[in-house]
Structures are given as structure tokens and as C-alpha cells.
Amino acid sequence: MAGRRGRTVRDLRRESRSAVLQRLYFDGPMSRYALGPATGLSSGSVSNVVAELLADGLLEEAGVVGADAGRPRRLLRVRPDSGRLIGVDIGETRVRVELFDLGLTELARAERPLGPRGYAVDAVVDHVRQGISEVLRVAEGAPGELLGVGIGVPGIIEDTGEDGAVVHGQTIGWDAVPLERLLRLSGELPAQVPCFIDNGAKTLGQAEMWFGAGRGARNAVVVLFGSGVGACVVTEDAEQGRAVEWGHLTLRVGGRRCRCGARGCLEAYAGAEALVARWREAGGRPSAGAGEERALTELLAAARPDDGAEPDPVAAAVLDETARYLGAGLSDLINLFHPERVLVGGWAGLQLGTTFLEEVRAHALTQALRFPAGRSRIQLGHLGPDAVTVGAAVLPLAAFLARGGHRFHPAVRRAAPPPWRASLESRLV
Incomplete structure (x- = not known):
């Protein structure tokens, strides 16, 4: 039976x-009474949905409010032990795998340095496979079904269907x-466990x-400042964010060679790898x-x-120059997207810290x-060096919440293409 607009x-x-589920996840605990206006559902619908979710083991009671003033209301919350999530960060120096409960509390962690083979595909795939096996083994007794694996990786991601x-990843x-x-070939990712892969930024x-x-x-705009640099732009028409290859914006025509092969990219001047290389070239040791x-x-x-000694002039000059390059790159993002906030994360950005960020902010x-600059705040991210891994785990979490807490079914893994697409493709054959 079809409902409104064909649903x-x-x-x-x-x-x-x-x-x-989403309201309780982000704003809970809440009572059934409060869930009505918060979700726009009728009291009857709220009661029916809550009864289903309790029966499915996804919710639990979390105390009572109003006992001293009339009829008490029972609070509800999402059960953190009702599911598990894996987040993977294929980073610039290591592969980090973390297992979380549904509340994103860490249950187990595995880290493997990339080693001399670097980003060799088979080596990285083995690191991810072994990391997944290890965290599941360490937390073998933890309750909750594995709801999915999310992976953050450098590069542009293409969904090819089946x-x-x-x-x-050109760089x-x-x-x-x-x-x-490749990850599913080993069996660590069985068909019933969804896998979500996206850009690390x-x-x-x-x-x-x-x-x-x-x-x-x-x-x-959320900036990832590590060996290279990248960014995620979040707007009202792209609420889940859109990765942009900000690090490959041309900063200087015919400039330094970038890891991508082009010359003059921002990443060739402002990434940690380039920063250290420029220090060495200038005489740093x-x-x-x-x-x-x-x-x-x-x-x-x-x-x-920090001991009161005189700063090394070579290192100070390289750092000051890097602040100018990053400031120029951030000013482009501000002019293009008019963000309320520009958040700087990544291991290098967090390591350089607030003093360096003040210099970058001044240049940006x-x-x-003036108009967009006056409305943008530039600050460090709050989640520390594990933010990419947490964000990767958010990918299967978001899908689980959007499915209404229903488990994943491989048979409906990919939505059928809309009729207009099939019609167009038939004309192109």
C-alpha cells in the first residue's frame, strides 16, 4: 500500500x-511525552514505535522524571550495548582500527605502522584485515551485533555498484x-556486514x-592537516559533508612538485611532509x-x-612561511563557502597547536x-587524533539510524536505479 508521495x-x-532513534541518540534520555513534539509524531505513533524498539532491544529505560509533581514519566535512551561498530583510519603513517559500542565508547583498538612498503595495496589490505580480526577477538565477549565497518582513506571514492x-588515491x-x-575476499567482512568507505577528511x-x-x-569547513592536507565542506544542501581536494589547489604556478605529480599545490607547501622537507632543504637537521x-x-x-632559549631562525622561518600558505588556503575556502566555522584537525594540525593556529587565522x-571573514570562526577540532576513526564508525552508525534500527540485508544492499536512469542508459547502448 502506497502512502504520501508514493511511500x-x-x-x-x-x-x-x-x-x-535519532532524537534519542542525540538528545536522549527523553520521555515518550517529549518525543512527540521533538519528532512530529502523534502520541499513538510514538507509543507504537517505542514498543517496537524496546522489543528489538534497541532502547532501555533510563529513570523517571516528574515523580514529585504529578504523573511520573519514564525516560528512554538508546542501548549502547545493542550494537557494535568498527572504524578504520588508513592514515599517513599507520592503519588504526577501533571497535566501538553503539554509543561510540571504544571497546578495542589495533594499530599497525605502514612500514617500508608504505601504501602498497596488498600490505594496507592485510593491515585492515588483521586489525579487524584483532579487535573482534579482543572484544569477543562484548554484547551486540556488528552493525558495520567504516573506513576513512586518502583519495576520491567512487561507488561502482556491486x-x-x-x-x-593519486597521492x-x-x-x-x-x-x-579486496577486503571481502578474506572473509573478515562477510556479506551481512555493510562496509562504508569514504575520504578521510x-x-x-x-x-x-x-x-x-x-x-x-x-x-x-573541517580541515585535515596531516602529511598532506584535505578538507570536508558541510553545507545545508550537503549535510553529510563533501570531501574536496583542497590540498591540490594551485598555490603557486610552476612551484614545488606535489605528491600528486603536479606543481605548486598547497599540499606541496603546507602538509607536514612538505613542511619537514622544506626545513631540511633550508638547513634544518x-x-x-x-x-x-x-x-x-x-x-x-x-x-x-619552551626553555627560554633563542628560536632557531631557520625553523621559525619555515613555520612562519607555512602559516602564510595555510592562511592563503583557508581564505580561499572562506571566500568560496562562507562557513560559520573552520575547524582544523589531523595529527599535524593538533600537534602544531593553538599558537600556530593564531598565525594561520591572522593571515586567513x-x-x-571582509564579509565572509567576519562571520567565520577558525578553531582547532575537539576530537583529537582519533577523529578520523570515530568519523569512519559514524558512517555505518548513520546508515543504521536511517534504517530505523533495522539490520542490514545484502539482498537490498544497493537501491535499484530510478526508471529515468535505466531509460537513458538503454538509449546509449
């Missing part, structure tokens, strides 16, 4: 369940890598908008064998010693147009 009764029921997500040497298919953005410094904003993170720490200590607001 079936099943569709309407799923939407009602989703509305109740083969799942394909990654185009890491990945050309149309069918990551989801977007997963960072999801985490900050849902739980961090972006919460409550209608539009924002990080410790022998120092990795990227340690070398950046040493650069920062040389430029801004000086170069941006």
Missing part, C-alpha cells in the same frame, strides 16, 4: 523509527583500487559535526632516522623552544573578503 506503509514506519567502493599511488572487494568532518567543535553549525611525526615535533621545538582573515 509505502513500510517506508513510513521506517521513517518513524528513524526519527525516534563491487563496492573504488579508491582513486598514494592508488589507481582505481577496489578496496571493498570527510570522516573527520562527520565526527566533528556530530560530536565535536562543529556541533550546532549549519555550515562549516632532524634526528637521524626520525619519522615524519618526530621530525615535525623537533621542528616545532626548534622554532618555539587578512586575505579573505
Whole structure:
């Protein structure tokens, strides 16, 4: 039976369940009485949906309010132990895998350095597979079904249909890598467990908008500042965020060679990898064998010693120049998208900290147009170095809430294409 605008009764029921679940997840505990106006559902619909969700084990009672003034109302909340989620960050120096309960409390973690083979596809796939196996083994006794796996990865993500997500990661040497298919071959990702793969900057953005410094904003830009740089743009017409290849904006025509192969990209000047390389070229001397993170720490200590010593002029000059480059890049984002907030995350951004951010902010607001600049706040993200992993876990969480708490069914994994698309494709054959 079709309902409003062609929706079936099943569709309407799923939407009602989703509305109740999402409201309780973000704003709970709440009473049945409060859920009505909060969701726009009638009291009868709220009662029926809540009864279903309690029977499914997704909700639990969480106390009573109003006992001293009339009829008491029982509070409800989402049961955190009713499901588990895995978040994976395929980062720039390591692969991090974390297992969470439905409330995003960490249950287990596994980390593997990329090692000498770097982003070799088979090595990365093995790291992810082994990490998933390890966290599930460590938390074997934890309650709740595994609801899905989310993965944040550098690059552009293409959904190819039945083969799942394909990654185009030019800066890491990945050309149309069918990551989801490769992960499922081993069996660690069985068909009944959905897998969501997206750009790492977007997963960072999801985490900050849902739980961090972006919460409550209608539009924002979340910047991932690590070995390279990237950004996620959240607007009212793209509430889930849109990853943009901000790091490959041309900052200087014919400039330094970027990891992507082009010249003059922002990432060639402002990413941590480029920052350390420019310090070395200018005469800086990080410790022998120092990795990227340690070398950046040493650069920062040389430029801004905390023991009262004189700053190293070479390190200070490189850091100051980097602040100008990043400020120019942020001013472009402000002019293009007029965000309420610009949030800087990623391990390098957090390591450089508030003092460096003040310099970046000054350059950005000086170069941006006055009107959007006056309405943008530039600040550090709140979720720390695990934000990409948390954001990756948000991908299956968001899908679960949107399904109204129904489990995933592989048979309906991909929605059928709309009739207009099938008609168009038949004409092109």
C-alpha cells in the first residue's frame, strides 16, 4: 500500500523509527511525552514505535522524571550495548582500527605502522584485515551485533555498484583500487556486514559535526592537516559533508612538485611532509632516522623552544612561511563557502597547536573578503587524533539510524536505479 508521495506503509514506519532513534541518540534520555513534539509524531505513533524498539532491544529505560509533581514519566535512551561498530583510519603513517559500542565508547583498538612498503595495496589490505580480526577477538565477549565497518582513506571514492567502493588515491599511488572487494575476499567482512568507505577528511568532518567543535553549525569547513592536507565542506544542501581536494589547489604556478605529480599545490607547501622537507632543504637537521611525526615535533621545538632559549631562525622561518600558505588556503575556502566555522584537525594540525593556529587565522582573515571573514570562526577540532576513526564508525552508525534500527540485508544492499536512469542508459547502448 502506497502512502504520501508514493511511500509505502513500510517506508513510513521506517521513517518513524528513524526519527525516534535519532532524537534519542542525540538528545536522549527523553520521555515518550517529549518525543512527540521533538519528532512530529502523534502520541499513538510514538507509543507504537517505542514498543517496537524496546522489543528489538534497541532502547532501555533510563529513570523517571516528574515523580514529585504529578504523573511520573519514564525516560528512554538508546542501548549502547545493542550494537557494535568498527572504524578504520588508513592514515599517513599507520592503519588504526577501533571497535566501538553503539554509543561510540571504544571497546578495542589495533594499530599497525605502514612500514617500508608504505601504501602498497596488498600490505594496507592485510593491515585492515588483521586489525579487524584483532579487535573482534579482543572484544569477543562484548554484547551486540556488528552493525558495520567504516573506513576513512586518502583519495576520491567512487561507488561502482556491486563491487563496492573504488579508491582513486593519486597521492598514494592508488589507481582505481577496489578496496571493498579486496577486503571481502578474506572473509573478515562477510556479506551481512555493510562496509562504508569514504575520504578521510570527510570522516573527520562527520565526527566533528556530530560530536565535536562543529556541533550546532549549519555550515562549516573541517580541515585535515596531516602529511598532506584535505578538507570536508558541510553545507545545508550537503549535510553529510563533501570531501574536496583542497590540498591540490594551485598555490603557486610552476612551484614545488606535489605528491600528486603536479606543481605548486598547497599540499606541496603546507602538509607536514612538505613542511619537514622544506626545513631540511633550508638547513634544518632532524634526528637521524626520525619519522615524519618526530621530525615535525623537533621542528616545532626548534622554532618555539619552551626553555627560554633563542628560536632557531631557520625553523621559525619555515613555520612562519607555512602559516602564510595555510592562511592563503583557508581564505580561499572562506571566500568560496562562507562557513560559520573552520575547524582544523589531523595529527599535524593538533600537534602544531593553538599558537600556530593564531598565525594561520591572522593571515586567513587578512586575505579573505571582509564579509565572509567576519562571520567565520577558525578553531582547532575537539576530537583529537582519533577523529578520523570515530568519523569512519559514524558512517555505518548513520546508515543504521536511517534504517530505523533495522539490520542490514545484502539482498537490498544497493537501491535499484530510478526508471529515468535505466531509460537513458538503454538509449546509449
